[in-house]
Amino acid sequence: MFKCQMCGVCCRASHIAVLAHEKLILMRLAKTLGINVKFSYDYTIYDRYSDQQIVLTYYIVLENGSCPFLKGNVCSIHNLYKPLICRSFPYVPKKVEYLYNTDLKIIKHRSIYAISTACTFIRKFKSEIERQIVSENDIKSFLPDEYLAATKMEILRTKYLTALSYLWRANYVSLDFTYKGRTHVIDAYSFIRRYLPYFVIDYRVY
Numbered sequence: 001m002f003k004c005q006m007c008g009v010c011c012r013a014s015h016i017a018v019l020a021h022e023k024l025i026l027m028r029l030a031k032t033l034g035i036n037v038k039f040s041y042d043y044t045i046y047d048r049y050s051d052q053q054i055v056l057t058y059y060i061v062l063e064n065g066s067c068p069f070l071k072g073n074v075c076s077i078h079n080l081y082k083p084l085i086c087r088s089f090p091y092v093p094k095k096v097e098y099l100y101n102t103d104l105k106i107i108k109h110r111s112i113y114a115i116s117t118a119c120t121f122i123r124k125f126k127s128e129i130e131r132q133i134v135s136e137n138d139i140k141s142f143l144p145d146e147y148l149a150a151t152k153m154e155i156l157r158t159k160y161l162t163a164l165s166y167l168w169r170a171n172y173v174s175l176d177f178t179y180k181g182r183t184h185v186i187d188a189y190s191f192i193r194r195y196l197p198y199f200v201i202d203y204r205v206y
């Protein structure tokens, strides 16, 4: 079974992508802990009605090549809130495709996962892993916690897209997937909750 070496290499890899509500949690934690953290936009969808870019996912901006929450080789927020992507590492999305149908007003996604060879443990045992891990069930047995975190992340991505599809069909929004121009920006969590206040993500569950 996978055994994390606590080397912190994954906290120095690029692209630490977090969902919209995770960005809000991390901002709150950073403020409490006095850590300076910045985010860049990853996947955004433009709403013509409100003239806003809705940000579904963000990247944590690395500071001198490391995640700002990394202290030595230890994650300073490990017991407070560790992002799903960090919990799923080294089982991470190789590609996330967002698919939409403008007639039916539906947005879906397809995530393709892979075991990252950026991980120290995976690199060390690469040939054995390649020989032994061939099916999804093998991945579940080899990386049970990481697989679970990845599953939670995809459930939440679906939850966001289902809510946005609902708003689109109910004509609260008019989504445009091609316009990336300069405009106002809002995180998807706050945006959805303006219309659907019961849209809540309990981070203790996820």
Ligand code: SF4
Residues within 6 Å of the ligand: 010, 011, 012, 016, 067, 068, 069, 070, 071, 074, 075, 076, 077, 078, 082, 083, 086
């Ligand atoms: S949040 Fe923690 S685990 Fe995730 S990249 Fe930053 S330091 Fe590493």
Ligand code: SF4
Residues within 6 Å of the ligand: 003, 004, 005, 006, 007, 008, 009, 010, 011, 089, 090, 118, 119, 120, 121, 122
């Ligand atoms: S690179 Fe792999 S072994 Fe090192 S801390 Fe990250 S998950 Fe653990």
